[in-house]
Amino acid sequence: MGAVPADGVKQTRRDQILDAAAELFARHGFHGVGIDDIGAAVGISGPALYRHFRSKDAMLGEMLTSISERLLEGGQARVDAAPDAATALQALVRWHVDFALDDPALITVQMRNLANLTDPDRRRVRALQRRYVEVWVTALQESVAVDEPTARAAAHAVFGLINSTPHSAHLDRDQMAALLTRMALASLTTAGVLATA
Amino acid sequence: MGAVPADGVKQTRRDQILDAAAELFARHGFHGVGIDDIGAAVGISGPALYRHFRSKDAMLGEMLTSISERLLEGGQARVDAAPDAATALQALVRWHVDFALDDPALITVQMRNLANLTDPDRRRVRALQRRYVEVWVTALQESVAVDEPTARAAAHAVFGLINSTPHSAHLDRDQMAALLTRMALASLTTAGVLATA
DNA sequence: ACAAGGGGTAAACGACCGTTAACCAGCCTG
DNA sequence: CAGGCTGGTTAACGGTCGTTTACCCCTTGT
Numbered sequence: 125m126g127a128v129p130a131d132g133v134k135q136t137r138r139d140q141i142l143d144a145a146a147e148l149f150a151r152h153g154f155h156g157v158g159i160d161d162i163g164a165a166v167g168i169s170g171p172a173l174y175r176h177f178r179s180k181d182a183m184l185g186e187m188l189t190s191i192s193e194r195l196l197e198g199g200q201a202r203v204d205a206a207p208d209a210a211t212a213l214q215a216l217v218r219w220h221v222d223f224a225l226d227d228p229a230l231i232t233v234q235m236r237n238l239a240n241l242t243d244p245d246r247r248r249v250r251a252l253q254r255r256y257v258e259v260w261v262t263a264l265q266e267s268v269a270v271d272e273p274t275a276r277a278a279a280h281a282v283f284g285l286i287n288s289t290p291h292s293a294h295l296d297r298d299q300m301a302a303l304l305t306r307m308a309l310a311s312l313t314t315a316g317v318l319a320t321a
Numbered sequence: 322m323g324a325v326p327a328d329g330v331k332q333t334r335r336d337q338i339l340d341a342a343a344e345l346f347a348r349h350g351f352h353g354v355g356i357d358d359i360g361a362a363v364g365i366s367g368p369a370l371y372r373h374f375r376s377k378d379a380m381l382g383e384m385l386t387s388i389s390e391r392l393l394e395g396g397q398a399r400v401d402a403a404p405d406a407a408t409a410l411q412a413l414v415r416w417h418v419d420f421a422l423d424d425p426a427l428i429t430v431q432m433r434n435l436a437n438l439t440d441p442d443r444r445r446v447r448a449l450q451r452r453y454v455e456v457w458v459t460a461l462q463e464s465v466a467v468d469e470p471t472a473r474a475a476a477h478a479v480f481g482l483i484n485s486t487p488h489s490a491h492l493d494r495d496q497m498a499a500l501l502t503r504m505a506l507a508s509l510t511t512a513g514v515l516a517t518a
Numbered sequence: 519a520c521a522a523g524g525g526g527t528a529a530a531c532g533a534c535c536g537t538t539a540a541c542c543a544g545c546c547t548g
Numbered sequence: 549c550a551g552g553c554t555g556g557t558t559a560a561c562g563g564t565c566g567t568t569t570a571c572c573c574c575t576t577g578t
Contacts, residue, residue, distance in 0.1 A: 137525090152436050155352030159566060168526065171567070175525050180566065236433045239349050273491040274500060280489040281482045281504055288481025294470040303471060307478055307508035314507035315500060334555085356536060365556070368537070372555050377536065 138176050140166050142190075143229075145183050150232035150290070154184060154240040184237060185245035191230050192252035195223060199259045209266035216263055217308045220286050221301050228290040235287055268316030278315040282308050335373050337363050339387075340426075342380050347429035347487070351381060351437040381434060382442035388427050389449035392420060396456045406463035413460055414505045417483050418498050425487035432484055465513030475512040479505050 135143075144165035148157040159180055160170045177183050202219050206212035224231045241249060260279040264270060270278070286304055295303065332340075341362035345354040356377055357367045374380050399416050403409035421428045438446060457476040461467060467475070483501050492500065 153350060153352065153434075155350065156436060158564085170527085171569095172526055174567075237350075239353060274496070276491050277489045277497060277500055278504065281485045281501060284485025284488075285478045285482040285508065288478045291481075292474045292477040294473050299471070300474060303474055303512060304478060306511050307475065310511035311482065311504035311508040314503050355534085366558090368539095368558090369556055371537075 137166075141173060141176055142183065142187055146187055146229040146233055149184070149187075149237060150229040154233075154237045181240075181242045181245070184233075185241060185248075187230070188234055188238070188241060188249045189245065189252065191227075191234050192249050192256065195220075196252050196256045196259070198223070199256055203259055203263055209263060212263045213267045213312065214309065216260060217282070217286075217305055217312075218301075220283070221289075221304045221308070224286050224289045224304075225297055225301055231287050232290050264312065264315075268313055270316040274315065278312060281315075282312060285311065334363075338370060338373055339380065339384055343384055343426040343430055346381070346384075346434060347426040351430075351434045378437075378439045378442070381430075382438060382445075384427070385431055385435070385438060385446045386442065386449065388424075388431050389446050389453065392417075393449050393453040393456070395420070396453055400456055400460055406460060410460045410464045410509065411506065413457060414479070414483075414502055414509075415498075417480070418486075418501045418505070421483050421486045421501075422494055422498055428484050429487050461509065461512075465510055467513040471512065475509060478512075479509060482508065 141162065145157075145162045148161055148165060151157075159173060162183075163169045163171075163173055173180075173183075177186070198219050199216055202215040203212045206215050238246065238249065257276065257279050260282075261272060261275045264275040264278060265272065285308055289300060289304065292300075338359065342354075342359045345358055345362060348354075356370060359380075360366045360368075360370055370377075370380075374383070395416050396413055399412040400409045403412050435443065435446065454473065454476055457479075458469060458472045461472040461475060462469065482505055486497060486501065489497075
């Protein structure tokens, strides 16, 4: 799990810790996992983590801001690269689906543990998330006829749909990707028709 | 928030506590809210809760089992009352949408705090959830041509879509219900086409 | 050769928090 | 009017857990 570790390349200890923590946070929740658990997961024990992070809160903070940045950056890039609005939307869906399938732990943590962030960290993450939603909202408005509040709600709904992936490991990766992409696009294009019926 | 309190009728103190706890758990997570917080939310303080519940875990347990029971019971009832498979699926969607819109806190807790349950409670809740999923899976297989694993994954995806409702309060209740219903049905009917493409 | 520092350890500290104990006020019943 | 539930209260206990401290090894550059 956790995005493929680049090549055979040794990832820095920080990243190793972050990956292990993400997995644990996803499974047991932020408060449900102790500093000792995280240490044990990477073969060191307990307080050694403080050689790499200022606090447990800092781990979650760094984890969530980095997810949000990657999501925003990747999404924006794909929209910019798309020739027209319709393919931009498709690219966004595929991007988010790939992300969710490759990093289910990170997605889960981002969905569930926003509340456990420190106040400044939460502000930062929320700002990034808002910008990401904004990317979706404009892509939606440009490709399907829909008012802005509906577009916003539809975006959140599709996030929920795609992010549900950690809960169902019944299909293999490619089938799952195809299914989620199809469902997401279907729901989005329908969202436009008779928007304010 | 929290399902309409029947009529003007006074709800029992237990239910009052459960409602307040649900709201708090949804907002801050199970471990993020203290026994004192829950007490304060209903005007009593701290340990008085132990006159009504055996433990904090017991509150969560009762909360989640009751949600799961209501969900299953209501879903099954609607399927039984439906004349054919297609309307059964529509009824399921509407049922789940209504539930999510009327009890956003409960839905949120059920999605996020399964891991915080005690082992026996978790087994109970999971069993109920499995049966609920089963209701959806059979309804799906009878109305759209789709293999079972795909139906299962699609059901989870639609739960994610509908349960996203707490994150977006941009639309009023009826518009939101219409939007979610439309999106859910669109994604589901599309899930069947070329299922194992 | 050696000082420096990065990265690890185990032990102690301190706060928080779920739970229990001891106590008490009102109400309803006999 | 006595006496026992019912449902509160505050204070104390105990465990868990994040964090700090003190110590140590091993590597590396001078």
